[in-house]
Amino acid sequence: xxxxxxxxxxxxxxxxxxxxxxxxxxxxxxxxxxxxxxxxxxxxxxxxxxxxxxxxxxxxxxxxxxxxxxxxxxxxxxxxxxxxxxxxxxxxxxxxxxxxxxxxxxxxxxxxxxxxxxxxxxxxxxxxxxxxxxxxxxxxxxxxxxxxxxx
Numbered sequence: 772x773x774x775x776x777x778x779x780x781x782x783x784x785x786x787x788x789x790x791x792x793x794x795x796x797x798x799x800x801x802x803x804x805x806x807x808x809x810x811x812x813x814x815x816x817x818x819x820x821x822x823x824x825x826x827x828x829x830x831x832x833x834x835x836x837x838x839x840x841x842x843x844x845x846x847x848x849x850x851x852x853x854x855x856x857x858x859x860x861x862x863x864x865x866x867x868x869x870x871x872x873x874x875x876x877x878x879x880x881x882x883x884x885x886x887x888x889x890x891x892x893x894x895x896x897x898x899x900x901x902x903x904x905x906x907x908x909x910x911x912x913x914x915x916x917x918x919x920x921x922x
Contacts, residue, residue, distance in 0.1 A: 776793060778792075797809075813885050814885070814886060815882065815886070815889075816881065816882075816884045816885065816886050816889030817886060817889070820886065820889040820890065821881070823893055825845065825849070826907075827852075827893070827896045827897065827900065827907065828845040828852065830905060831845070831848045831896075831899075831900065831903075832844055834906065849881070850876065852892070852895065852896050852899065853878050853892065854876050855895065855899070856891065857878065857879055859895060860895075865877045
């Protein structure tokens, strides 16, 4: 049995064909006694958005911009930007005591962000860079919130 099938639906005609194909695969598995899960959800952020956001985090880290008294890694900048973006967009932040008494920010997952949310995060990160004099390797002026495409 195939472990997983994932189909991106982009228009009604293609969506119908994809769902029809999925039904034929599912029918055989169901008749053989397998249990399946069908999930329909909005598409998540694109690979281009993911690559751009991580490049921005790397650029901030490479600029040696200090936060809380010391330069931060790209991974640390990712946490800071995602947390700041959540607060700036009124989603809030949740800080909880960790397992060893440390404080932990329970932040939103970038992998599960919609394309529009991913675009908003990139715009937030670009504004942060502009406000803090961080030079970017790639010039990105705008990210379309509907398609997630970088212009």
